[in-house]
Amino acid sequence: MNKTYLELDHLPVKLEKIIQGLIYLYILMVPFQTLGIKFLRLKISPPEIVFIALVPLAIIHIVSSKQKLWVNKLDLLVFGWLITNILSGWHAGLDSSIITEIFKKLYLVLVYFLFKFTIDRQGISKINSMLLHSALMASLLGIAGRILSYASIDTSLVRNISHPYFDQVIQAQAFTPSPNMLASILMIGILILFALIREKTKCKPGDIAVFCVLLLGFFLTISKTIFCLLIGLISVWYFQLRKPRNYHKRLIYILAVTGITIFYFLGTHLMVIDKAKDLDQLKIEYSASPPIAETKSFYLVPSQYSKLKKVSLKASKKSFLWGLGPGKFNQFAHEYNINSIYPLHVSFPDPHSTYLGTLSELGLVGLLVLGALIIAIINLCTQIMHHKGHSIGFVGIIACFIAISVEAISTDIMDFRHYWIILAFASALFHNSE
Numbered sequence: 001m002n003k004t005y006l007e008l009d010h011l012p013v014k015l016e017k018i019i020q021g022l023i024y025l026y027i028l029m030v031p032f033q034t035l036g037i038k039f040l041r042l043k044i045s046p047p048e049i050v051f052i053a054l055v056p057l058a059i060i061h062i063v064s065s066k067q068k069l070w071v072n073k074l075d076l077l078v079f080g081w082l083i084t085n086i087l088s089g090w091h092a093g094l095d096s097s098i099i100t101e102i103f104k105k106l107y108l109v110l111v112y113f114l115f116k117f118t119i120d121r122q123g124i125s126k127i128n129s130m131l132l133h134s135a136l137m138a139s140l141l142g143i144a145g146r147i148l149s150y151a152s153i154d155t156s157l158v159r160n161i162s163h164p165y166f167d168q169v170i171q172a173q174a175f176t177p178s179p180n181m182l183a184s185i186l187m188i189g190i191l192i193l194f195a196l197i198r199e200k201t202k203c204k205p206g207d208i209a210v211f212c213v214l215l216l217g218f219f220l221t222i223s224k225t226i227f228c229l230l231i232g233l234i235s236v237w238y239f240q241l242r243k244p245r246n247y248h249k250r251l252i253y254i255l256a257v258t259g260i261t262i263f264y265f266l267g268t269h270l271m272v273i274d275k276a277k278d279l280d281q282l283k284i285e286y287s288a289s290p291p292i293a294e295t296k297s298f299y300l301v302p303s304q305y306s307k308l309k310k311v312s313l314k315a316s317k318k319s320f321l322w323g324l325g326p327g328k329f330n331q332f333a334h335e336y337n338i339n340s341i342y343p344l345h346v347s348f349p350d351p352h353s354t355y356l357g358t359l360s361e362l363g364l365v366g367l368l369v370l371g372a373l374i375i376a377i378i379n380l381c382t383q384i385m386h387h388k389g390h391s392i393g394f395v396g397i398i399a400c401f402i403a404i405s406v407e408a409i410s411t412d413i414m415d416f417r418h419y420w421i422i423l424a425f426a427s428a429l430f431h432n433s434e
Contacts, residue, residue, distance in 0.1 A: 015061050019118055020126075022054040027130040030418050031138035031185055032175045034156065041100045047417060051111065058118045069117065074376045074427050077369065081414075082109045084369045085326045088362045092325025101327035108420050115424035116431075127425045128192050128396075134418075135189025136210055139217025142172030142182055146220050164271055172220035180411060183223035185418055188400050190214045191232045195396035198240055225407060227264035231257050232403035239385070239395045261406050268410045269306040273299045304344060305410050308352045311336050311344075315360035323363035332360075354408035377401055377423070380430050394429060397422055 029046040036045030062069075085105045089098040119127065145157020149170050159179060163169040171179035193211050197203050218229065238253040275297055288307030291299035315324050315332045324332055329351050337344050351357025358366045381398045400422055404413055413419055 015057060015064075019054065019057055019061055022050055022057065023115065023118065024126075024130050024133075026050040026054060027127075027134045027418075027421060028137065030134050030421070031141065031182070033177055033181070033417075034175045041096065042103060048107070051107075051114075055110075055114065058114050062117055070431055072380075072427065072430065074373075074380055074423075074430075075113070075116075077373045077376050078109055078112055078423075080369050081373060082106060084362055084366045088322045088366060089325050091319070091322040092328060097327050097331075098325050104415065105326065108415065108417065111417065112420045112424045112427075115421060116427045119425065119428040124425070124429055128196070131192055131418075131422070132189050132210065135186050135214055138174050138176070138182055138185050139189075139214050141174035142186075142217045142220055143213070145174065146170065146172050164273060169222055171222045172217060179221040179223050180225055181416070183218055183221040183225035183229075184404075184407065184411075184413075184416060186214050186218040186221070187225060187229050187232060187403060188396075188418060188422060190218060190229060191236060191399045191403070192396035194233060195236045195240065195394075195399065198236065199395075224264070224268055224410070227260050227267070228403040228407040231260050231406055232399040234260075235399035235402045236395055239398060257402070257406075261409075264406060265409055269303055269309070271301045271303050273301050275299060305352055307344065308333070308350075309356055312351050312353060312356035312360040316356075316363070319363055321363045321365060323359065323361045323366055326361055329357060329361050350412050352410050352412060354411065354413050357412050358414075374405065377426070380426055384426070384430055394426075397426060401426075 026047055029050055032046040033043075034045070036043055036048070038044070082105055085102055089102050092098060141157055145155050148155050149158050149160075157172065157174055159171045159173050161169055161171065173179045173182050176182045176185065190211070193207065193214065197207055197211065200207075218226070234253065234256050238249065241249060273291075275294075288302045288304050288310075291301050293300040311333050312329070314336060315329060318324060318332070333344060351360055355367070355370070358370045362369075378401075381401060384394060385398065404419060407413060
């Protein structure tokens, strides 16, 4: 009889270990987004395959453990984000493209809740390492692709593009859809490790080596995300000060973050072009309108990002309250782009702004939910920071959220799996800090 009880007690332990292993595998597979198959207009990549295996086991574990499904304000707003997408889609008419987008949002919300309810105290202490391993693998793939390109071996690990400043540029992207996506994955790893290194009294050579590899991979992306990384690094420095409320240091921090944010915005929305460049070629690929100013040697030209902002504002006027519907910006942009002298150079244009993209696709209601979600994240991080038992290295996660808020100016971040993972991590950490 005792043996039977021991066997029964041992089963949940084994199941928990399997679940934690699948969570680790999922995070490890996040950089492998371009691999996989298409099924009913949905891309099934390695992370999704792991997730399919994880769902039933996680549900069994949650039910068998009889744990309380604690819910906080952040959870309600995450669920509200999904509901807003559904209501906006219903208002626009639930066609196949909208339903596909809603399924994508449902998947990400499920990732958030499943991770939150299955990450225990022991798992929390390992999440930093999991995210670092994932970032390290992504960086090594990007570096490998760049090395192969030097040997004139073409791979999908890099992207070769023409550039308004550097002519032809080879950007590392590993198995992610774009160099910016790779840069955002690496940014998480860099900020977590930077915070850990600064918190340790003695740095291990291995930590420094990994940090250098992550930085190298990041720089090879030649991504605008570098401005966001700088903001993240400055944020780690500021939050790790012994007296972060010191007026002078707080002022330095605010001025630095504000200055870099302004430079990031101007640098992505305006281009300074040498007059020796072929303006007709730039008109096709980069510029959004004629030059707005010029000197003897240079033009100041609005970029495609500025045009996408105009398209987003135009789209928001069409349905200000509920928006165009999830995923409908693409169609609107193509219609807006017909017969344009300065066409959009991307085949499938996205809003390239989380804030204006939300306004155009989900309307005012969606923007209010997004704003409330941001406020909830700020409050959650503040409460964790004030708790003495917060996870070491969590400062890096807070720095990530600050950097992400700036990245969202010119990037659609709500579909980034890795950001939903760190959000679930923060929510789980908050519960365990109470």
